[in-house]
Amino acid sequence: MRVNWELRGNRLFLYLSGELDHHAAHQALVEVSAALDEHMPLHCVLDMSGLTFMDSSGIAVVLGTYRRLKSYGGELVVARAPNHAAKLLTMAGVDRIVPIGAVVQK
Amino acid sequence: MNIINEMKLEFLSRSANEALARSAVSQFAAQLDPTLEELGDIKTSVSEAVTNAVVHAYPDKLGQVLLRARILEGGILEVTVRDKGVGIEDIGQARSPLYTTGGEERSGMGFTIMESFMDTLRVRSAPGRGTTVAMRKRVMPRLLR
Structure with missing residues (x-):
């Protein structure tokens, strides 16, 4: 599991890659939170295209990221989620509060 | 119902073993020639069941799964x-x-995911004695797809 980030203007891109399970989720949230706290972006794109596996732990990571952004008025979108991850996020109703799979302007 | 093949794996309730468990079942299930989507559903369900054991079964020690x-x-x-x-x-x-x-x-979606991705899910538990989760999924032969 890796978390990379890139700041473009006031938009923070977070790239998740590898296997996002319970074992990886804690560290992923720590790294995501550190990047958010440092930059406090108004817009954040969580790019999931590099994930080779995700279980319900990924739902908690997306919700945790959403809550952290929302606490200071930031917005989150999930981009390029693999079908499998999108299916899980939709099953949990996350798509009702965070847009999923939106095309992102580079 | 006749058993065609069987495997067993025993490990400590460390989170590092979640990946081991789902990979082992995925390799084992490959002989049924599942689609990538079916295999993904199976891996996720195994991951949820094993994560439940890791997170909840032994709150302040390690135990056998x-x-x-x-x-x-x-x-x-x-x-x-x-x-x-x-x-x-x-x-x-x-x-x-x-x-x-x-x-x-945690998201609280583990059992819901197992129920949705597998055909059947049975949970048996006794406080202080442990929990067993049994799930089944029929993999359609490729010729019938």
Whole structure:
């Protein structure tokens, strides 16, 4: 599991890659939170295209990221989620509060 | 129902073993020639069941987790995850969507995902004695798809 980030203007891109399970989720949230706290972006794109596996732990990571952004008025979108991850996020109703799979302007 | 093949895996309730468990079942299930989507559903369900044992069964120590996978007649994969941990007081509550005792880092969707991705899910638990989760999924032969 890796978390990379890139700041473009006031938009923070977070790239998740590898296997996002319970074992990886804690560290992923720590790294995501550190990047958010440092930059406090108004817009954040969580790019999931590099994930080779995700279980319900990924739902908690997306919700945790959403809550952290929302606490200071930031917005989150999930981009390029693999079908499998999108299916899980939709099953949990996350798509009702965070847009999923939106095309992102580079 | 006739057992065509069987494997067992026993490991400590360390989170590092979640990946081992789902990979082992995925390799084992490959002989049924599942689609990538079916394999993804199976891996996720195994991951959820094993994560439950890791997170909830042994709250302040490590314990044994027993995983058994079988291929039954008719192209059915059966996976059983068993622990000898604290057990579940109220299985109905534990199975309901978004219910969790795992805090902010858990979503409470584990059982809902297993129910949705597998054909059947049975949960048996006794407080203080442990929990067994048994799930089955029929993998359609490719010729019939």
